[in-house]
Every structure is written in structure tokens, then in C-alpha cells.
Amino acid sequence: RGGDWSSDVCSSDLSNVGLSQTMNADVHHDLATILNLTAKQVSLGLALFYVSYVVFDLPSNLIMSRLSPRVWMARIVFAVGVIGACFAAIKAAWSLFLLRFLLGVVTAGMWPGMAYYLTLFYPPSRTGKRIGYYFSAAQLSAAVVGLVSAGFQKMDGLRGLVGFQWMFLVYGVLGAALGIALLWWLPERPLVPGQTAPEKKGLLRWLPSPAPILTGEDAEIHYRDLGRVYHVRPWTARDLLRVLADWRLWPLVIMYFGVVGVGIGTQLYGSVIIAGIDPGFSSITVSLLFAPIWIVRLPFYPSPSKLC
Secondary structure: OHHHHHHHHHHHHHHHHHHOOOOOHHHOOOHHHHHOOOHHHHHHHHHHHHHHHHHHHHHHHHHHHHOOHHHHHHHHHHHHHHHHHHHHHOOOHHHHHHHHHHHHHHHOOHHHHHHHHHHOOOOHHHHHHHHHHHHHHHHHHHHHHHHHHHHHHOOOOHHHOOHHHHHHHHHHHHHHHHHHHHHHHOOOOOOOOOOOOOOOOHHHHHOOOOOOOOOHHHHHHHHHHOHHHHOOOOOOHHHHHHHHHOOOHHHHHHHHHHHHHHHHHHHHHHHHHHHHHOOOOOHHHHHHHHHHHHHHHHHHOOOHHHHO
């Protein structure tokens, strides 16, 4: 269950920057006005996230496969929370560019990492349903951000912070706290029945060790059914080349580009498009109208039952 919440946090931080373009715009307390940004600078800041995300996505997952997936996922959520909170302090375009780039660095590997993490506990016949859960959680998160941002706009001016600064600060603090909690909440990769966990090295020695998620007969059944989880062959450069050379991968990549392009465009510029439809909309109305996009989309999203 920890994975559902962690995907919520990361997805929310991505949506926040898009919504901050119109939050409290009627009183000139939106992101672009506060930082004196041009339209090109806003687009550049939004794009920098994806540059670093793409560059560091593969290395992040390779590191996670060698280290503890539980700790790595918790690290991602904690770092996203810290970077998200720092957005409340941005004062110039360069700080927006820097934080967006860093956000991509620390978020990289989140989605494929969650899929890998789930394969450690569920057979292929049940993994699809679990992946469907956290994909659906991301849709709900985007809708909630739209609704909650309307409330943050009511906090505009409180203690010297504008609405979008309060949004980043609250989301960031909650995300960082959740990242720490996941160290106790998420289970570690399963062990061979009767085997004890290897001695921790380096910084891992100071981190908590959760109780085994599988014990007794459950551990024996899991070991018989998913032996691949317990006897993983370390990957090599040759393995990476084989994956990249597999022609079946590239049609899926091209297809995914089309889906993600539309989704990300809506996520980042949906509020701007809504505001352009009727200049008479207040900034709170724009935020409230942003939520139905994701609420209506959710029933048509691939349901967990269809992914089994």
C-alpha cells in the first residue's frame, strides 16, 4: 500500500507547477508574475524536469536493483518532498530551473521502480492488478490537487506567503514525512525460508529493518512459486544491450510517447487552457474546473481487473 501513496506524492508535485501558473492570478500572485517569468521561461522550467528524468531514469532503476528497493523508493519520496518544499522559496527564474531539474533527478525511476518492486511479491498473473492500483492513484491525485489548490488560494497572503507557496510547502513537508515513514512501512525483499538477512553495510546500517513480510507456510509457498525473486542473476552491460536491441520494445516506446505527450500537456497546461476559455473565470474557478478532467478520465483508465 505504501506504493500507492508514494505515486500520489510524485504525481502531485508534477501537477503543482502547472496549477501554480494560474493560482491567484487575479491578484497577480501567480508563479509567472511573482518571478517575472516570460512564457518561454515557464515552458523551459517545465521541460527541464523531463530532461533530467529521462537521463537519470535508467541509472536510478539499475541502482535500485542492486540496493534495497524499499530504501530506494523511500528515498525518492523523501527527496521529492524536500525539493517540493523548496519551491516555496523560489525568487527568480534560475531557482525555478534548478529545482525543476533536481526534481527530475530525484524522481527518476519512480514508476518503473514501483513495477519492479511489486514483482518481488506477486506472480505475473497478479502484478497487473497491483500496477493498476497505483496508476489509478495518480489519476485521483491529479484531481485532488485541483480541488485542494482552490483552498490554498484562500491562504494567499497568510504569514507573507502566496497561495502556490503554501501549496508547495504543505505538499513538500507531507511528502518528506511520508518518505521517512516508508522506511518502516514498506517491506524488504523476501528472503529464502530459514535464511537471515545479510549484514548491512554503509549507511544502511543506520536504517530500520522491518519484520519479514512473509513467514511460515506463506514464505514456503512464495519461495516455490517465485524462485526467480530469490536467485537473481546480477545484470551486466550485455544484458542492457540485449534489452535495447529487442525490436519489440521500440513500438511500445513510440506508443507510450503518444499517450504521455497528451497526458503531460494536459497536466501542465490544463489550467492555462481553462483560463483562456473564459477570461472571466476566477483563479479558484480555474482550479475547480481542473479536477473534473481527471475525475472523468478515471473510469476509462485501464482498470485493475482488466490488467490481470
